[in-house]
Structure formats: C-alpha cells, structure tokens
Amino acid sequence: MKNEHLNNSTIFPLGQKANAAYFVGDAYLQMVSTDPAPLNAVIGNVTFAPGARNNWHSHNVGQVLLVTGGEGWYQEEGKAARLITTGDVINIPPNVKHWHGATNDSWFVHLAITPGETQWLEPVDNEWYNQLSM
Numbered sequence: 001m002k003n004e005h006l007n008n009s010t011i012f013p014l015g016q017k018a019n020a021a022y023f024v025g026d027a028y029l030q031m032v033s034t035d036p037a038p039l040n041a042v043i044g045n046v047t048f049a050p051g052a053r054n055n056w057h058s059h060n061v062g063q064v065l066l067v068t069g070g071e072g073w074y075q076e077e078g079k080a081a082r083l084i085t086t087g088d089v090i091n092i093p094p095n096v097k098h099w100h101g102a103t104n105d106s107w108f109v110h111l112a113i114t115p116g117e118t119q120w121l122e123p124v125d126n127e128w129y130n131q132l133s134m
Helices: 126-130
Strands: 027-033 041-048 057-059 063-076 082-085 089-092 098-102 108-115 118-120
Touching: 041 063, 057 098, 098 108
Parallel strands: none
Antiparallel strands: 027 041, 041 108, 057 118, 063 082, 063 089, 063 098, 063 108
16 A cells, blocks of 8 residues: 555554454554553554544543544544544543544544443444535
8 A cells, every 4th residue: 555644644554454344444453552551451553544434432441542644533422523633632531422534535543542342333424424524
C-alpha cells in the first residue's frame, strides 16, 4: 500500500486487517501492548483507509484515543459527530456508545488505549456517514 500521508502518519507497522465483523471498509490493527502490567490495558495502533470506520460500540472501563495522523470522525450517541485530527486526545467514559473512523478523503491513525472489555454493536449507517462533511 503506497500512500505518502499514511507513511508520515504512523510509527508502527500497518498490522493485520481488522475484523470485518466490527469495521466498515479497510482498517488495520497492530497491537502495541497486550501486557497486563502496569496498566492492565491493551494498546492498539488502528489505521483506517478513507471512508473506513468501526461499528458503534462501548467499553465497560472507557477508552483513550491518541490521534497520530490524518483526519477522522468521533461521535457519541445522541451527539453530533466531530472532526478529530493529529494531536487530538479523546477520553471516552465507561459505557458510552460511540464510533470513530476516517473521513471520506483522508487516512486516519490512532492509538487506542483500552482497559476492560468492548461491547460491539451495529454498523454506522452508510447513508448518514456519507453526509458528514468537514
């Protein structure tokens, strides 16, 4: 895969294609840390191709996203989607239904720090997603 923006946006390998049951489009996951010590949290580098996003989901302990490249969307249920870019930090409270992923025209890369378990839910509606604009 050749993409200058992608190559300049991540310091970790692209990883393996993410589980299609939980993602729309091409997304990749490289686990950075799965050791329970000292944080008892997994850390994954997630790379989304333009238009890719994960399903709605929640985390029983919460999650922190560290955006390392590109432009993406983050949305909590009942709130408007917001554009997130390189350098943004998103603190997601426990049990908050949300989704995140790339914009239609940009790669998007983030580190996801996730203690606890993830509850995967339904996909983000394609028609609604395609109406998002910057």
